[in-house]
Amino acid sequence: MSTLKMQVGESLSADFEEQTWTLEMQEDFSISAGEFAVIPKEKFDRLIIALRGITSSMAVHPDCTRGSEFVDMVSRSRKALAEVL
Numbered sequence: 001m002s003t004l005k006m007q008v009g010e011s012l013s014a015d016f017e018e019q020t021w022t023l024e025m026q027e028d029f030s031i032s033a034g035e036f037a038v039i040p041k042e043k044f045d046r047l048i049i050a051l052r053g054i055t056s057s058m059a060v061h062p063d064c065t066r067g068s069e070f071v072d073m074v075s076r077s078r079k080a081l082a083e084v085l
Contacts, residue, residue, distance in 0.1 A: 006084045
């Protein structure tokens with residue numbers, strides 16, 4: 001199963017009785033079954049900025065040495081960023 005990257009669209013309308021949601025996508029997009037987190041783009045952007053900042057700080061920390069928890073966390077956060085961006 002391939003991982004979907006972040007996709008940005010604008011909500012045009014929704015009908016809760018019909019359980020439909022109309023989005024206009026900025027670029028070509030992929031659709032997949034499953035559960036998704038739909039959040040405002042501004043909140044997503046702030047989350048990515050925070051994760052990048054934390055990752056950068058941890059990567060240059062003096063305790064970020066081979067085998068340390070810092071290295072593991074930097075690796076995990078970089079992998080998570082690569083999966084969604």
